[in-house]
Amino acid sequence: MKNNALYLRIAKIIEEQINNETFRLGDKLPSLRTIQRIHNVSINTVKQAYLELESKSLIESRTRSGYFVSKSSKRKFSLPSVSSLQSSAVQKDPVDLIDKVFGSLKKANITQLSLGVPSPSLLPIAKLNKSLIKTVQTLEDGGTSYEPAQGSSNLRRTISKWSMVFGGGITADDLVTTSGTMNAIFNCLLAVTKPGDTMAVEIPVYFGTIQIAKSLGLNVIEIPSHPITGINLDVLKDNILKIDVCCFTTNFSNPLGCLMPDANKKELVKLLTKHNIPLIEDDLYGNLFFGTDRPKPCKVFDEEGIVMWCSSVSKTLAPGYRVGWVAPGKYKDKIIRQKLLQTISTPLLYQEVIADFMENGRYEHHLRSFRKRLYTNCLHFQRSVEEYFPDNTKISQPQGGFVLWLELDERVDTAQLYDTAMLSNISFAPGRMFTLQNRYNNCMRLNFAQEWDDKMNNDLKLLGEIVKNSI
Amino acid sequence: MKNNALYLRIAKIIEEQINNETFRLGDKLPSLRTIQRIHNVSINTVKQAYLELESKSLIESRTRSGYFVSKSSKRKFSLPSVSSLQSSAVQKDPVDLIDKVFGSLKKANITQLSLGVPSPSLLPIAKLNKSLIKTVQTLEDGGTSYEPAQGSSNLRRTISKWSMVFGGGITADDLVTTSGTMNAIFNCLLAVTKPGDTMAVEIPVYFGTIQIAKSLGLNVIEIPSHPITGINLDVLKDNILKIDVCCFTTNFSNPLGCLMPDANKKELVKLLTKHNIPLIEDDLYGNLFFGTDRPKPCKVFDEEGIVMWCSSVSKTLAPGYRVGWVAPGKYKDKIIRQKLLQTISTPLLYQEVIADFMENGRYEHHLRSFRKRLYTNCLHFQRSVEEYFPDNTKISQPQGGFVLWLELDERVDTAQLYDTAMLSNISFAPGRMFTLQNRYNNCMRLNFAQEWDDKMNNDLKLLGEIVKNSI
Numbered sequence: 001m002k003n004n005a006l007y008l009r010i011a012k013i014i015e016e017q018i019n020n021e022t023f024r025l026g027d028k029l030p031s032l033r034t035i036q037r038i039h040n041v042s043i044n045t046v047k048q049a050y051l052e053l054e055s056k057s058l059i060e061s062r063t064r065s066g067y068f069v070s071k072s073s074k075r076k077f078s079l080p081s082v083s084s085l086q087s088s089a090v091q092k093d094p095v096d097l098i099d100k101v102f103g104s105l106k107k108a109n110i111t112q113l114s115l116g117v118p119s120p121s122l123l124p125i126a127k128l129n130k131s132l133i134k135t136v137q138t139l140e141d142g143g144t145s146y147e148p149a150q151g152s153s154n155l156r157r158t159i160s161k162w163s164m165v166f167g168g169g170i171t172a173d174d175l176v177t178t179s180g181t182m183n184a185i186f187n188c189l190l191a192v193t194k195p196g197d198t199m200a201v202e203i204p205v206y207f208g209t210i211q212i213a214k215s216l217g218l219n220v221i222e223i224p225s226h227p228i229t230g231i232n233l234d235v236l237k238d239n240i241l242k243i244d245v246c247c248f249t250t251n252f253s254n255p256l257g258c259l260m261p262d263a264n265k266k267e268l269v270k271l272l273t274k275h276n277i278p279l280i281e282d283d284l285y286g287n288l289f290f291g292t293d294r295p296k297p298c299k300v301f302d303e304e305g306i307v308m309w310c311s312s313v314s315k316t317l318a319p320g321y322r323v324g325w326v327a328p329g330k331y332k333d334k335i336i337r338q339k340l341l342q343t344i345s346t347p348l349l350y351q352e353v354i355a356d357f358m359e360n361g362r363y364e365h366h367l368r369s370f371r372k373r374l375y376t377n378c379l380h381f382q383r384s385v386e387e388y389f390p391d392n393t394k395i396s397q398p399q400g401g402f403v404l405w406l407e408l409d410e411r412v413d414t415a416q417l418y419d420t421a422m423l424s425n426i427s428f429a430p431g432r433m434f435t436l437q438n439r440y441n442n443c444m445r446l447n448f449a450q451e452w453d454d455k456m457n458n459d460l461k462l463l464g465e466i467v468k469n470s471i
Numbered sequence: 472m473k474n475n476a477l478y479l480r481i482a483k484i485i486e487e488q489i490n491n492e493t494f495r496l497g498d499k500l501p502s503l504r505t506i507q508r509i510h511n512v513s514i515n516t517v518k519q520a521y522l523e524l525e526s527k528s529l530i531e532s533r534t535r536s537g538y539f540v541s542k543s544s545k546r547k548f549s550l551p552s553v554s555s556l557q558s559s560a561v562q563k564d565p566v567d568l569i570d571k572v573f574g575s576l577k578k579a580n581i582t583q584l585s586l587g588v589p590s591p592s593l594l595p596i597a598k599l600n601k602s603l604i605k606t607v608q609t610l611e612d613g614g615t616s617y618e619p620a621q622g623s624s625n626l627r628r629t630i631s632k633w634s635m636v637f638g639g640g641i642t643a644d645d646l647v648t649t650s651g652t653m654n655a656i657f658n659c660l661l662a663v664t665k666p667g668d669t670m671a672v673e674i675p676v677y678f679g680t681i682q683i684a685k686s687l688g689l690n691v692i693e694i695p696s697h698p699i700t701g702i703n704l705d706v707l708k709d710n711i712l713k714i715d716v717c718c719f720t721t722n723f724s725n726p727l728g729c730l731m732p733d734a735n736k737k738e739l740v741k742l743l744t745k746h747n748i749p750l751i752e753d754d755l756y757g758n759l760f761f762g763t764d765r766p767k768p769c770k771v772f773d774e775e776g777i778v779m780w781c782s783s784v785s786k787t788l789a790p791g792y793r794v795g796w797v798a799p800g801k802y803k804d805k806i807i808r809q810k811l812l813q814t815i816s817t818p819l820l821y822q823e824v825i826a827d828f829m830e831n832g833r834y835e836h837h838l839r840s841f842r843k844r845l846y847t848n849c850l851h852f853q854r855s856v857e858e859y860f861p862d863n864t865k866i867s868q869p870q871g872g873f874v875l876w877l878e879l880d881e882r883v884d885t886a887q888l889y890d891t892a893m894l895s896n897i898s899f900a901p902g903r904m905f906t907l908q909n910r911y912n913n914c915m916r917l918n919f920a921q922e923w924d925d926k927m928n929n930d931l932k933l934l935g936e937i938v939k940n941s942i
Contacts, residue, residue: 095808102620102811120612129613133604141591142600144789149573179650183814190686195666212812215661318615322818337566340573341683342813343654347793347821 007048010039014049018058018069029059029067056376057383076386077395079227080256080407083203085235086222086437093214094432097415098207104427111459114427116206116254116403117319118449122373124366128318128353131362135352143349149340151177151325152351158358159325166286166296170309174327176335179346180319181284184310184326185247186212187342188280191334192308193218197244202231204405204434204443206254209247209282218245220436225253227396227405230260233267240271245278251295252285255405255434255445257398259295269301276306278331283311284324285401287367290375295400305329313354315401316367321350374402374449381448384457388464390471402449407431409471412442420466426459478519481510485520489529489540500530500538527847528854547857548866550698551727551878554674556706557693557908564685565903568886569678575898582930585898587677587725587874588790589920593844595837599789599824602833606823614819620811622648622796623822629829630796637757637767641780645798647806650817651790652755655781655797656718657683658813659751662805663779664689668715673702675876675905675914677725680718680753689716691907696724698867698876701731704738711742716749722766723756726876726905726916728869730766740772747777749802754782755795756872758838761846766871776800784825786872787838792821845873845920852919855928859935861942873920878902880942883913891937897930 017023030038035046050067053059060070101114112119136142150156156172163170178184185208193199195217201209203222213220221239224232231248248268250260260268272279283297299309308331312324323346328335339345357363381404385395394407408414414430421428431443450456485506488494501509506517521538524530531541572585583590607613621627627643634641649655656679664670666688672680674693684691692710695703702719719739721731731739743750754768770780779802783795794817799806810816828834852875856866865878879885885901892899902914921927 115617117617120616123612123615125613125615128615129607132607132613136600136603136607141594141791142596142603142789143791144594144596144599145591145791146586146588147791179814179817182812186813195688208812208815215809215812217666318613320612320614320616320618320816320819322814322816338686341653341679341686342657343650343793344679345791345793346650347818348791349820350818 006041007045007052010035010041010046010049011052014053015056015058023069025069027069028065029069031066056379058379077389077393080394080396080405080443082226082232083222083224083439085224085239086203086439092438093211093436094207095211097430098211098433101418101427101429101433104422109425110422111426111456113446113450114429115447116315116429117447118315118370118402119451121451122370122449123317124362127362128357131356132349132353135349135356139348139352143347147345147348149176149336149345151175151346152348152355154355154359155323155351156325158355162358165294167300170299170327174332175325176328176332176339177346177351178310178312178324178326178339179322179343180314180324181282181310181312182208182212182324183322184312184324185209185280185282187335187338188278188308188310188326188328188331189213189216189218189245189247190338191328191331192278193245198242200236200239200243200246200248202248202253202256204255204431204440206249206282207433210436213247214436222435222437225256225258227256227258228399229264230256230258231264231268233264233271236268237271240275240277243277245280246272247280247282249282249285250298251283252288252398252401254285254401255396255403255429257396257401257403257405259399262296265296265298266301269298269307273302273304273306279307281307281309283309284315286311287316288371288374288402289400290371290378291399299327302329305331308335316370317354317357317363318350321354322346323350323354377402377448377450377452378404380452380457381446381460384460385464388461390464390468393467402447404446404448406444406446408442408444408467410442411471412467413470414442414444417444417466417470420470421463424462424466426463428463477512478516478523481506481512481517481520482523485524486527486529494540496540498540499536500540502537527850529850547862548860548864551865551867551876551914553697553703554693554695554910556695556710557674557910563909564682564907565678566682568901569682569904572889572898572900572904575893580896581893582897582927584917584921585900586918587786588918589786589841589873590922592922593841593920594788595833598833598837599828602827603820603824606820606827610819610823618816618819620647620807620816622646622817623819623826625826625830626794626822627796629826633829636765638771641770641798645803646796647799647803647810648817648822649781649783649795649797649810650793650814651785651795652753652781652783653679653683653795654793655783655795656680656751656753658806658809659749659779659781659797659799659802660684660687660689660716660718661809662799662802663749664716669713671707671710671714671717671719673719673724673727675726675902675911677720677753678904681907684718685907693906693908696727696729698727698729699870700735701727701729702735702739704735704742707739708742711746711748714748716751717743718751718753720753720756721769722754723759723869723872725756725872726867726874726900728867728872728874728876730870733767736767736769737772740769740778744773744775744777750778752778752780754780755786757782758787759842759845759873760871761842761849762870770798773800776802779806787841788825788828788834789821792825793817794821794825848873848919848921848923849875851923851928852917852931855931856935859932861935861939864938873918875917875919877915877917879913879915879938881913882942883938884941885913885915888915888937888941891941892934895933895937897934899934
């Protein structure tokens with residue numbers, strides 16, 4: 001999955017030079033011919049590299065003067081703070097807030113920065129429809145029959161091939177398909193916990209995970225997460241005896257966007273294996289990396305089968321298809337039974353469409369352009385926030401995925417701010433949704449898997465003004 | 472939904488005369504002209520009526536002699552026994568047996584009498600595919616977006632119209648769509664119970680229901696059910712204080728096929744309302760009636776919103792589509808939250824296809840011929856069993872649905888018999904699957920939603936011989 005195009009390598013080199021301030025804001029860049037000589041490439045390759053940098057708004061061309069660094073990628077805003085460990089018994093569920101935000105999903109004309117799904121305009125819908133119509137005709141009994149609860153063997157085989165990208169070694173028989181990642185996690189929790197058990201999560205955490213936990217009568221312990229490297233393993237270690245199950249998003253957590261280094265993943269799996277604690281690994285953003293390689297999931301380091309690797313195409317291709325899967329390690333039989341009990345089987349059609357899409361390279365093709373788009377959008381969003389939001393705003397530095405986490409002035413209450421912003425038809429996810437504790441009241445999550453245009457820039461400007469006015 | 476065709480009314484009258492032995496096996500029936508005079512109808516109408524009776528194998532024509540009663544519909548075998556109340560703490564889960572039976576589902580060349588789904592050959596698959604391809608093109612964003620958790624508004628509106636058939640008064644807003652009926656029941660149980668609660672079910676009971684209950688840590692109390700009228704209300708009343716939730720199949724229970732009379736349904740709802748006990752009403756067979764009218768669900772008598780009416784198209788149209796719904800009364804908000812937690816939404820496509828099918832009369836059209844086929848098959852199966860099985864066999868008299876319940880000689884162990892029958896490529900559902908107690912070991916369930924042909928008749932003959940040899 002390495003991207004070896006020459007122009008991209010050159011663009012990367014120049015981007016790094018901008019990042020480390022070899023070239024600063026306003027600097028003129030070397031001429032096309034100079035770059036051509038240095039790298040011994042064609043003039044067209046250099047042009048493509050400059051176009052690439054321009055598309056990310058890193059440089060701009062001025063008529064008859066050449067190219068200039070248009071924005072410093074030196075970050076003006078610092079990273080969000082690391083939270084403390086909290087697991088007090090008196091937790092307050094932000095359920096009313098979540099209901100309110102979800103209640104606005106289908107309103108028209110809203111700039112929808114709250115939801116954790118990509119804008120449909122970024123998805124290959126026509127190609128999916130084509131694949132779907134083709135697939136309908138091939139299904140035995142038109143898909144009216146129940147499938148075995150383990151799920152489509154075509155899809156499982158294709159995912160197992162795909163897992164080679166990160167050195168997976170996951171076989172088709174290791175996998176069980178589910179109705180999206182949430183459903184995979186739900187099944188995992190039903191399979192390995194009982195009411196009263198304690199689940200550890202990274203914090204801030206995707207609200208769906210803790211909502212499921214509460215609905216199943218689980219206690220939640222919120223483990224601090226560093227905005228770059230994720231879960232603090234020392235804190236986890238200190239609390240390991242209280243924990244019955246872990247549920248972590250190891251690659252590009254939601255909302256912080258952090259990525260656990262491989263060494264940490266290895267250590268995590270070793271620690272949990274020692275204590276026989278199942279790890280539900282929520283890897284639904286793993287394919288949306290901004291770096292050069294698909295990061296490994298913990299599953300790769302799992303020798304005893306304690307890791308239940310969960311993923312889907314909900315963040316990358318088709319949220320509404322509800323196609324997900326889990327490689328549940330030693331808990332596989334329990335997961336299959338859970339699925340059988342809850343819904344007997346999942347519809348075959350969409351599973352086959354995804355298998356077809358993966359098998360024929362269309363998924364990989366889509367991912368390549370989608371990732372590029374997301375990274376560019378991330379830079380756009382970060383810059384607009386740095387330009388329009390108050391100076392003491394803190395902002396996450398995601399290494400993949402498509403959400404930004406903002407920590408605002410302590411006086412800001414983003415739950416209140418939400419109502420104000422909605423008057424201007426802008427929706428975001430208030431920070432309080434991402435914890436069971438009384439914190440993150442001054443935070444917000446923004447979804448940047450959107451069309452980037454003047455309207456979006458203006459809406460971020462407007463949101464920045466609303467924030468300023470609220471202090 | 473009354474079937475007013477003249478020829479059917481005349482056929483019905485003659486069928487009743489055969490049933491009450493006005494005409495006995497071998498009797499010659501009145502000539503076409505006689506019937507024509509009596510009922511003052513055309514000769515063609517009488518011919519149609521006789522063809523109808525012939526298609527049910529009730530009469531046969533002999534060349535140049537007229538029509539004769541070919542089989543007595545006087546039942547040779549009596550009804551299954553009514554079970555005693557049992558809810559002992561030491562229950563034994565028949566989970567290994569269930570796994571074994573389900574494990575054989577995909578084996579080729581098996582006469583599949585075990586599964587509770589109709590044979591694909593009885594389903595309008597080509598028409599469904601056509602509707603599906605039409606629908607794909609109309610979906611906003613090709614169905615890639617999440618739908619609101621309550622589910623397709625088109626489907627909910629169509630079901631609410633449809634509910635007028637039984638005087639429903641269910642509105643689109645009363646409904647929540649689910650991933651099949653099992654998933655509706657699962658959601659209902661999650662919404663209204665906590666581990667340690669006690670659920671009442673009719674007995675014998677569909678194994679899926681008690682499996683869900685066990686997985687959620689519920690106790691199960693098995694209420695005796697009369698093979699014709701269903702739940703014994705007196706026993707229920709005597710135990711009402713022990714019960715936290717009821718889950719009953721009021722119309723054509725599985726496996727007994729009994730139908731609660733309206734008076735009993737009213738009384739049941741009144742009793743449960745008084746004690747504020749939610750009733751999960753599993754009405755997935757309601758449209759498969761052999762009588763003249765669609766039986767009412769308890770929901771019709773529900774004034775306080777305690778009834779959670781669950782249904783689907785899994786038994787009537789397309790099991791694999793996983794399209795079901797629930798009208799959860801006062802528990803609606805809880806159900807929507809459960810669905811959101813478990814899977815966010817269900818795929819829109821199949822919901823829209825079913826809405827289209829219902830809206831355009833294709834569902835009703837299919838149901839009319841499907842019901843007729845099922846009733847005829849029921850007679851065929853009953854007769855073959857009476858012909859080939861031992862004389863002390865007891866057999867249910869379903870009034871709808873598509874399963875038969877057989878009670879065999881006490882010495883027969885149908886779990887063992889299952890292995891023997893599978894050697895001859897015949898699969899049935901052993902009785903022990905339908906209880907948590909140690910009973911029904913001499914019972915079996917047969918699915919008659921199959922092509923009726925010589926092979927099927929021979930397989931029933933073979934099964935009868937296997938039973939005889941095991942005594």
